[in-house]
Amino acid sequence: MKSIACFLVLSALTSAAFAQENFKCPDDFGFYPHHRSCDKYWKCDNNAAELKTCGNGLAFDNSDPKYLTENCDYLHNVDCGDRTEIEPAISTPHCSRLYGIFYDDKKCDVFWSCWNGEASRYQCPPGLAYDREDRVCKWSDQVPECKAEEVGGGFACPAPGEITNSGTFSRHAHPDDCRKYYICLEGVPREYGCPIGTVFKIGDADGTGNCEDPEDVPGCEDYYGDLDLKSIRKSELLAGTGNYGSSRPQAAPAPAPRPNKPRPPQPARNAPESADN
Incomplete structure (x- = not known):
């Protein structure tokens, strides 16, 4: 019986190989x-x-x-x-397979692009997290696997009613970075950054503020060091990207087809392959 079983298995394998x-x-x-x-x-x-x-x-x-x-x-x-x-999968550190884009096990705003087993680390912009299903960076509160404090530095929005006359949103300074600030929408914090050349200035009323010149913000005068801010501002204005002192929040970055970082290597035509012998 054992020899018959072996014969049948061998015949099946031979037939499959012959068909291929x-x-x-x-x-x-x-x-x-x-x-x-x-x-x-x-x-x-x-x-x-x-x-x-x-x-x-x-x-x-x-x-x-x-x-x-x-x-x-x-x-x-x-x-x-x-x-x-x-x-079958062949894995290396941070790569479930030799090629692909994979999420990080410990940080929800980090993902890895793997090419032939070599992993390149990418990080979503501030306030965003990597969505494992859609493979794009989204607001952290839109990514079920991510907790806002993981990407928001532990910042928590004020309790409802704590800030009067704040309207539909409120602005709050980042505790460590002069250029960054938080916008609270219905109790959910989202991290933003002022245009380069400016820093966030806390407003006169609670939950308000704007992006201003560093020299007008006590404690942030030397944020940019020796950078030529006049040239930076001029180039931004010529490009139409200046947004200084705006009273409205900057638009939330729309999810891109690929995560909003330098694009990971894409499979090219005639991608690496191995011939079956």
């Missing part, structure tokens, strides 16, 4: 998805088929209807459909 090795190229040249695996594909050249495997953490993008594109992309960018099989 006998892929017939539909055309002389092209790149075709594997029928079961999402990270494997067939490369046809002169009507000869070669089985290829994308880098660990990448999948074959079969969106080209003409099958002329050889492209491996991040797993989360590829619709695998019925191609459910995938190579």
